Amino acid sequence: MSVPTDNDDQPVTVIVPAAVPKTVGSRPSRPPGVTLRLATIVVLCLMLLVLVGVVVVLPDLVAKRVTEEQKPAAVIPLETSPPPPSADTQRVAREKREAENKLGIVLRKQTEREAEGVAIWGGQDYDAALDSLAAGDAQLQAGRYAQAARDYEKVSGQLDALRASMPRRLVSALQAGEAALQAGDGPAARQSFNVALAIDPAHQGGQKGMLRARVLEEVLALIAAGAEHESRDQLDAALNKYASAVSLDARSPEARAANEAVGARIRQREFHAAMSVALTALETDDFADSRAALTRADGIRPGTPEVADTRRRLQLAVQRSRIRVHGDEARVLERNERWQEASEHYAAVLGIDSKAAFAQVGRARSLARARIHAELDAYLAELARLNAPGPRNNARRLLDAAAGLDAETEPKLAAKVGRLTDALEIAQTPIRVRLQSDNLTDVAVYKVGRFGRFARHDLLLPPGSYVAVGSRSGYRDVRVEFTLSAGQEPGDVFVRCQEKI
Structure with a gap:
């Protein structure tokens, strides 16, 4: 027979003595009474063993998490069934x-x-x-x-x-870490962010907070060093310290505020320096340096009233300077009687300031003189035009317009007037010309007169172009053109009708 034990799930076999067969030479059997008492004792022992197994071993077997726990306990084939638990x-x-x-x-x-x-x-x-x-x-x-x-x-x-509670604890840890950072307590900040990252290792806010917490002491030391430099007005050195602190912890409000404040002081210093250069250069008419300094100042502090006002002053100064330069150049050109170029400079002044009175007067004067010079040059370049009455009359009017000019202040104009006057005198002096014919041809000169038949006839005619015409009965008319030029001795003009019809 077997019963469960508390050692494992396998049953423990209990050995019950069996009847031993008699053999030859064995001892004689015991009396019947003794045998009955022995059997009774054996049965009682077996029942006691079964009871012990039910009380001690059976509960441990029931607690096993296996399917066999749900099955009824195996029936142990005993000679006598034990009582239920x-x-x-x-x-x-x-x-x-x-x-x-x-x-x-x-x-x-x-x-x-x-x-x-x-x-x-x-x-x-x-x-x-x-x-x-x-x-x-x-x-x-x-x-x-x-x-x-x-x-x-x-x-x-x-x-x-x-x-x-993990989400709540995460939020609380992050808030505590930020508060510790604000208070400058590095160990407390690291402890709080360590809790946050233990809850959520991938949380970006926790990771960034831990990075800030790890460098907090170094950041505070850099801020303190920057403040020391700033107290000594060593602004560049202070900015270097503050910038290093910001590079370690870009979210540190103290580092950022200090960096921005000293940066603003440096920019203010550079702004005032640039404005000083701009104003000094403006006073000395160094417009390029003034403009460059204003550009620097505007780059440092864009849109300030100081820069705008100085730029207006610079613009006016540049305009005045350009007007002065053009006016001076125009007057020099007038003295050299380069009237057309002078008028261009006066026009440039009017382009800057259309109400500049001196430029209005000067441009009108220069253009008038330039026109006189141009007309004089045109006649002097082609004096033959004076041979015609129309051009001679225009030349006389031109000389009348130039008559009131001062030869001392305008020697070039006076010379041209003199040359044209002389040319006009010559052009107005009659020239002797001889007409020759054959006493058979009737001769006439257009716009001069008819002279009949002759062999030779002298005329005094002003310089110019003329046409002589000859006619004879039974002969084809002839036409002879000739020009009388001032200062030149003309040749004889032959007018004869020789071709019969």
Whole structure:
């Protein structure tokens, strides 16, 4: 026969002595009474063994998480069936099994929370759960299974509550870390961000906060060094320290504020220096340097009234300077009697300031003189035009217009007037010309007169172009063109009709 033990799931075999067959030479059998008493003792021992197995071994076998636990216990073929377990024994076994099941659930949840870093962020709540777990274990070891199950149920709830509190704890840890950073407490900030990253290792805010916390002491030292330089008015050195602090922690409000403040002071200093250069250059008419300095100042502080006002002053100064330069150049050109070029400079002045009176008067004067010079040059370049009455009359009017000019101030114009006057006198002096014919041809000169038949006839004619015409009965008319030029001796003009019709 076999009965369950508390060592494993396999039954333990109990050996019951069997009847030994008689052999030759064996001892004589015992009396019947002795044999009956012996059998009775054996049966009582067997029943005692069965009772012990039910009370001690059976509850452990029931607690196993296998299918065989749900099956009824195997019937041990005994010569005599043991009595069924009592109700208390079954209750104890059930309570123990329930406590152990809850313990398994608790251990699984504990493993999950440990993997989630509960040892870092759980704090007192996790300590309380561990205390409850220890209390449950103590109850289990003492055999108080129902109390142990209740303790394990409490632990399970505490672990679930810890899991549910993770988002809240994350927010709280991040806020505490930021507060510690603001207070300049590096260790506290690192501790808070360590809790946040234990809850969510991939959280960007936590990662950035931890980076800031790790360099906080260095950032504060750089800020302090920058403040020391700033107190000594060593602004460039201070800016270098503040910039280094910002490069370590771009989100540090202290570093950023200090960096911006000293940067503003440096820009203000550079702005005033640039404006000083611009104004000084403006006073000395160094417009290029003034403009460049204003550009620097506007780049430092864009849109300031100081730069705008100085630019207006610069523009006016440049205009006055250009007007002065053009006016001076025009007057020099007038003295050299280069009237057309002078008029162009006066026009440039009017392009800058259309109300400049001196430029209006000067341009009108220059254009008038330029026209006189142009007309004089045209006659002098082609004096033959004076041979015609129309051009001679225009030349006389031109000389009348130039008559009031001062020869001392305008020697070039006076020379041209003199040359044209002389040419006009010559052009107005009659020239002797001889007409020759054959006493048979009637001769006439257009716009001069008819002279009849002659062999030779002299005329005094002003310079110009003429046409002599000859006619004779029975002969074809002839036409002879001739020109009398001032200062030149003309040749004889022959007018004869010689071709018969």
